[in-house]
Each structure stands twice: as structure tokens, then as C-alpha cells.
Amino acid sequence: MTNDTHAIVMIVDDTPNNLAVLSDTLSEAGYRVLVATDGLSALEQIAYLKPDIILLDVIMPGIDGFETCKRLKADPTTAAIPVIFMTARSELEDLLHGFDQGAVDYVVKPIRPPEVLVRVETQLKQVKNMQRAENALNNNPYATLAFNKSGYITWLPTAGHRWLEAFLQSPSEALNVGALLPAPIIDWVKRQLAIPDHQEQSAFESIRNGVHFSAKFTVCINTDEYLLLLEKHSGEWDLDSVKASLGLTFREAEILMWISRGKTNKEVGLILDTSPRTVNKHLEHIFEKLGVVTRAAAVSIAMQRTSNLR
Numbered sequence: 001m002t003n004d005t006h007a008i009v010m011i012v013d014d015t016p017n018n019l020a021v022l023s024d025t026l027s028e029a030g031y032r033v034l035v036a037t038d039g040l041s042a043l044e045q046i047a048y049l050k051p052d053i054i055l056l057d058v059i060m061p062g063i064d065g066f067e068t069c070k071r072l073k074a075d076p077t078t079a080a081i082p083v084i085f086m087t088a089r090s091e092l093e094d095l096l097h098g099f100d101q102g103a104v105d106y107v108v109k110p111i112r113p114p115e116v117l118v119r120v121e122t123q124l125k126q127v128k129n130m131q132r133a134e135n136a137l138n139n140n141p142y143a144t145l146a147f148n149k150s151g152y153i154t155w156l157p158t159a160g161h162r163w164l165e166a167f168l169q170s171p172s173e174a175l176n177v178g179a180l181l182p183a184p185i186i187d188w189v190k191r192q193l194a195i196p197d198h199q200e201q202s203a204f205e206s207i208r209n210g211v212h213f214s215a216k217f218t219v220c221i222n223t224d225e226y227l228l229l230l231e232k233h234s235g236e237w238d239l240d241s242v243k244a245s246l247g248l249t250f251r252e253a254e255i256l257m258w259i260s261r262g263k264t265n266k267e268v269g270l271i272l273d274t275s276p277r278t279v280n281k282h283l284e285h286i287f288e289k290l291g292v293v294t295r296a297a298a299v300s301i302a303m304q305r306t307s308n309l310r
Contacts, residue, residue, distance in 0.1 A: 007124055010034040010051035012042040012068065013086065014060045018111060022055060025113040026120070039068030046078055053123055055107070055116070058087035066101050073102035076176060082123045086111065134158070143230040146220060151186040153179050154225050163230045167206070167213050181228075189217065189226070203267065214261065231262060246302060247289055255282050260299040 009031045011022050023033045034051055036042035038060050054072070058065040065085055072078045083102060088109040104126075105119050134157045145160035147153050156164075156177050164175050168182060180186065188204045195201055204215040217228045242253040251272075258268045265276040265283070272279070283295070292298050 006030070006032055007052040008032045008034060008049070009120060010036065010042065010046070010054045012036045012039065012054065012060070012065070013057040014038060015057070018057070018086070018109075021111060021113060022116065025117065029117055031120075039063040039065065039071075042068060043071060046072070046081075050078065051081060052127065053120055054081055054083045055120070056083050056085055056103075058085055066097060069101040069103060080127075082127060084116075084119055084123065143232075145228050145230070146225045147181055147189075147228060148225055151181045151189065153177055153181060160228075160230060163213075163232060166211065166232060167208065169208060185215065185228075188215075192217070200266065203263075212261075216262075242302060248286060252282050252286050252289075255279055256286055256298060256302055259283070259295050260302065 009026050011019055011026075011033065012035075013019050013022070014037045019035050019037070023035060026033050034045060034049065036045055040062050042054075042056075056065045056069060060068075063071075065087070069083050069085070072081060072083065079102075082104045084105045084107055085103045086107045086109060104123055107116055107119060143159035143163040144157065145153055145164075146155035153175075154177060156175070161175055164182065165171050168175075181189070184206065185204060192201045201216070204213075206213045211232055214231045215228055217226045219225075220227050239250060239253045239257065242248065242256065243250050246253070246256075248256065254272060255268055258271060263271070265279045268279045269276045283298075286298055287293055290298050290301050292301065
């Protein structure tokens with residue numbers, strides 16, 4: 001097995017023979033290798049150079065592997081590094097304790113190099129897929145985060161963190177996984193959860209210092225979490241400019257503005273005090289005037305033609 005990603009693997013073990021075997025195996029597979037013989041020296045090294053994954057012995061002098069892992073996971077700068085424990089202990093209680101501290105996998109001693117390579121490669125692939133997903137989320141018009149039934153944040157990508165800071169109108173180091181959502185959002189979530197299943201939920205809406213914030217949420221599959229989809233728009237559309245530029249009526253410009261913000265026909269109808277049927281009829285006229293057949297295409301043309309659109 002070879003690896004051309006040049007990923008950095010740290011081995012933390014106080015047994016020289018284990019360090020030698022694993023270091024040679026991983027180096028031959030194409031990985032860059034860091035070594036440490038105890039938890040404290042590992043943490044010191046990581047402060048200067050962060051590995052992509054850590055192979056961590058459980059029983060070591062000084063702080064053991066469980067405590068080392070706990071400290072890694074408590075630090076936001078190292079919390080995402082996957083940790084694979086190496087131990088001669090195979091009792092269920094020890095395994096569960098390791099996972100409680102944040103480990104992603106276990107290797108039971110005596111070490112079998114081919115097994116270690118497979119487990120390392122599997123975890124690095126998962127990390128890469130997660131990074132791809134977060135990069136996609138952090139580079140589109142929307143932001144997102146996950147929270148549990150109590151309102152505590154369970155997943156917070158960079159874009160979601162930026163949205164919350166903008167909503168609160170101040171930077172906050174307390175906005176991390178485990179923190180409570182802002183009170184207005186929690187109150188809105190509670191109201192939505194109280195709505196019967198057959199009724200449609202309403203979106204969260206708030207305007208602060210001229211910036212329009214909105215949010216919707218959905219239940220995550222097979223978990224007790226919820227996914228929050230977030231948007232913010234700086235400034236309002238110049239509806240007169242949109243009207244003149246695209247040859248629309250003022251009401252059609254209004255509807256196009258709200259459609260660009262992800263509103264459904266029903267939501268637009270509620271905002272503009274009209275029926276969803278009337279909104280749909282206006283949309284048909286907008287599509288005809290712009291020569292398009294979808295909402296996305298209509299919004300795209302508006303964005304291209306109107307310099308005052310934000």
C-alpha cells in the first residue's frame with residue numbers, strides 16, 4: 001500500500017520497538033511521520049506542527065493516552081484531529097472510555113502494521129470528505145449548523161460561525177460546539193416544534209442594522225439533531241432599478257426579490273398579503289418576460305443585469 005498525499009501521522013508510544021515498526025511502515029507507505037514518547041511531549045510538538053492523524057498509546061508515563069486525547073479534544077485548534085488509540089486493553093469498558101474521550105478507532109496490541117495502515121487510510125479519507133463538504137458549505141450563499149433538542153450547537157462550520165457573529169453583531173469566542181444558540185433562535189425553534197406535523201413551519205426572520213437574517217431547519221436523518229439553514233442579505237434591493245432594468249412591474253420585482261431569498265410561494269404570499277396562486281401567476285409573467293422557466297434562472301438574470309442588486 002502506498003500513499004501520495006504526504007499526510008502527517010504522529011505516533012505517541014513509550015515503547016521504542018513499536019515506534020520503530022510503525023514509523024518504518026508508515027514512511028514506506030508515503031506518510032510523513034512524527035514521534036513522541038509521552039503525552040506532554042506530543043502536545044508540545046502539536047503546538048508547532050499539527051498532524052493529520054494521531055496513533056496514541058493508552059498506557060504511558062506522565063499523562064496517559066486518555067488524558068492526552070481529552071486535552072486535544074478540548075482545544076478547538078486540535079479537536080478535529082482524528083485519534084486512533086493503541087492498547088493491549090481490549091475490555092469493553094476501556095474501549096468505551098476511549099471513545100468518550102474523542103477517539104475515532106482502536107488498534108489492539110500486538111500491533112499488526114497492515115491493519116494500522118488500513119485504519120489510518122480509512123480515517124484520513126473520512127477527514128478529507130468532511131473537509132470537502134465543509135469547504136462547499138463555507139463557499140456558497142448559505143450557511144449551516146446543527147443543534148440538538150435542547151438548543152445546543154453540535155456542529156458549527158466556519159460559515160455558520162460567521163453568520164452567528166453577524167447576527168449577534170459582535171465576535172464571540174464562546175460561539176463553539178456545545179454553546180447555546182442565541183435566545184431569539186431558540187424561541188423560534190420551540191414555536192416551530194410545537195406546530196403539528198401537517199402544518200407548514202415558518203422561517204425565522206430578523207433585521208438588524210439593515211441586514212436581513214433568515215433561517216429554516218430540518219430534522220437530521222437517524223439522529224436527534226436538527227440542521228439549520230441560514231441566510232443573510234446586506235441591504236435591500238433597489239426595486240425601482242430592478243423594475244426598470246428587467247421590464248417588470250413593481251409587484252413582480254418584489255416577488256423576484258423574495259424568491260431570490262429562498263421564499264416559497266406561500267411565504268411570499270404571507271409577506272405581501274396575497275394568495276400563493278396570485279404569486280404563482282406573477283412568477284409566470286416574470287418567467288415569460290425574462291425568457292426563462294425556473295426561479296433560479298430568473299434570479300440569475302436579475303443578478304447579472306442589475307448592478308444595484310445585493
